[in-house]
Amino acid sequence: MATGFRRDVMGLRTGLSRQILVAMSAITVMAGLLVFFGTYLAYTAIVAFYPMSEPEGGLTSVDFAIVGVLILITLPLAAVVSVRLARRILEPLDTLARSARRITAGDLTARASSGDRALGETAGLIDDFNTMAQRLQDMAADMALWNATIAHELRTPLTILKGRLQGMIDGVFEPDERSLQGLVLQVDGLARLVEDLRTVTLADSGHLDLRLEPIRLAREIEQMADLMAHDLRAGGFRLQLELADLTVLADAIRIRQALLALVTNARRHAIKGAITITVTARDETVVLGVADEGPGLSQETTTRVFDPFVRGDPARSRELGGNGLGLSVVRAIMEAHGGRLRYRTAPEGGALFEMIFMKTTGPDPARDA
Structure with missing residues (x-):
């Protein structure tokens, strides 16, 4: 050579x-x-x-x-x-x-x-x-880190599954309903991890499938609020909605997925209290915001909050089933829509995540309907 x-x-x-x-x-x-x-x-x-x-x-x-x-x-x-x-x-x-x-x-x-x-x-x-x-060089380093992190994230649930199943085979654990439900929860966690990885990877490669249509954000959010209210109340949270009736060109399923990820993130990391969802018009954009009452993010976390597998409180995230990909998924969905995701401190001192869409031009078929 x-x-x-x-x-x-x-x-x-x-x-x-x-x-x-x-x-x-x-x-x-x-x-x-x-x-x-x-x-x-x-x-x-x-x-x-x-x-x-x-x-x-x-x-x-x-x-x-x-x-x-x-x-x-x-x-x-x-x-x-x-x-x-x-x-x-x-x-x-x-x-x-x-x-x-x-x-x-x-x-x-x-x-x-x-x-x-x-x-x-x-x-x-x-x-x-x-x-x-x-x-x-950067891509190779990111790929190596990505692979190592994925292996780390998969190791814990797989180890638990293997240990429990082996224990049942050996007669150490009884295959009762409680044990089986615990195994199902681990499988659900693996399924969420795989789906989140798939979403981020497809978005980064420009292949995330979107079915764009004019949607009224207020109506979508109100429907989701009805579904989330019970679980949030059980966790000590309440939803507050401040919604302007605005229309954006988006994939309704992906927007619901992103909104659910932001609300779940607030539930995991914020103090008990109000989670406020807002929809406002700002210049040539439509902003969907999710805010909590604190404590917000540290300065160090703010700079890399949208990176994959970054957790504000790793112990608490693992306890509540977080895999550190939620905000990365939301960012990927927004970028696939031609928008962006932004973090800033809420007026009350908590965390405020804003999904920023471009305004829909032309007639509004959703409103006319």
Whole structure:
């Protein structure tokens, strides 16, 4: 491999250097001949129009000798200039070739050196290559972290399932209704994890299937509130709705999924009290907000709250069945809709998550219906 690499680099260096040298030499000779004969032709034309200026004779052997000497002098100069130019061009290309070969071999830390920044196009090529290499390295690191985290998240429920089932087989545990329900809860947790992973992955790759239609957010939220109210009251929470009757172009199922994730997140992490859902118009957007009464997020958590598997309180999240993907799913759904998810501190000091949609243009078929 190393021999092949050196052969490639030497071939690049000698081939391009030779081409530059030949081109510079040819340009020098052609320029000299063009200037010489062009001057002679111009002088001949002047004489044709002004006969009084007619010279005593034409080109002599001395004239041609002078041209030959001048060409012999300028050719070495052209060679020196071409070699220097070739070196300036080839140095960054050499580093680019070496770095590309290292990346091919698996070393994603390899970077090319741009060398002389005066060569704008070459420097731009090197910068683009380094940017691509950095993105490849970041993607590889993210993939490794993602795989490790998924394995960690799957290990706990699978271990519990295996232990309980093995215990039932060995007669340690009775396969009663309570034990079986516990196993079903673990399977449900695995199913939610797989579905959340699927949603985030499809959204990141641009393949999340959406069935877009005009939906009235207030009506969708009111229907969901009726379903969530009982469980929230049992946990010490109450829902407050402040809903403007606004329409957005969205997938109703995905929006319900995102809203449920935000309300569940508030239930897991907020103090008992009100969870407020609002729908407002702001500039050219429609904002669906979910706010709680505290304590909100720490400054450290705020910067990475939408990253996969990030938990504000890991112990509490695990206790209530969280997998750290809820906010990542909401962000993925919003980005697939062409909107965005934003966090800020609520006026009461709690956490406020805002799903921001673009306003629907044209007639409102949902309202007309």
